[in-house]
Amino acid sequence: MCDTAFVHNDQLFDRIADALVEVGYIVLPQALPVSLVDQLVARLHALDDEDFKRAGIGRQDDFQIDTSVRRDRIRWLQQEHAAEVAFLKWMDELRLALNRRLFMGLMDYECHFASYGIGAFYKKHLDAFKRPAPLLQAPLQISPLQAQPSRVLSTVLYLNPDWQTGDGGELRLYDEADALVLETIAPEYGKLVIFLSEKFPHEVLVAKRERHSIAGWFRVSGPM
Known part of the structure; x- marks a missing residue:
């Protein structure tokens, strides 16, 4: 589902809530x-290489670096x-708005x-499991904090000026049964993707130029 118009936050939050339900x-x-x-892009580029660490999979004792699964740095x-405070404030406004509208x-x-260098990718995975996953044709990988059932809503904001067809790095979103591709989303500047964490397997295709984003998760109270 795509939306092209920038609207006042109340209208925007209404539209997000409706889409999550539908x-x-x-x-x-x-x-x-x-x-x-x-401002977020300027902040990103002001960070040093040592500020980033190699992303892994699993959590705590199960945490591991596996470059066959993902190759981004975070x-x-x-x-x-x-800039970070302003972004977190905007997301908190969205959190409150969705709680009012959907009682989430x-x-x-x-x-x-998240920084993807040339050749980086992230294989298909779920951000959270509400219950034991059904058997699928191919096993899904587990994202870094997937073990916490408290993740319920995922967001991705893209920070890539002048992204072109052929640059790769698309987000591919699958249906809940992992049978159909719902969307192949180019990581274009300012684009925001929001989806239910427990419902949609997804992957990041190989980037052919440096690709940057902010990946985030809204959580509910639950075991860590």
Whole structure:
């Protein structure tokens, strides 16, 4: 489901809530103010290489680096820079709006910058499992914090100016049965994708140029 118009936040939040009820996800070509996206990109490029770490799979004792599954690097957002604070505030407004509209009980939000170098990818996975996963034709990988059943809503904001067809790095979203491709989403500047974490397997296709985003998750109260 795509939406092309930038609207006032109340109308925007209405549209997001409706999409989550109707189909479980939404793709917004421009949701956040362009000035905020610009500030986030500037912040991203001001970070040093050592600020990023290689992303892994699993959690705690099960955590491991597996470059056959994913090859991105990450840096968690913090409340210590104006652009990061503004982004987290916007997401908290969305959290409150969805709680009012859908009674989702969203408690908090966590997110990180994700940097994909040339040739990087992330194989098909789910961000959270509400219950033991059904048997699929191919086993799904587990994302870094997938073991917490508290993840319920995933977001991705893209920070890639002038992304062109052929640059790769698309987000491919599958249906709940892992049988059909629902969307192949180019990581274009300012685009925001929101989807139910437990419902949609997804992958990041091989990037043919550097690709940047902010990946995040709204959580409900639950075991860690």
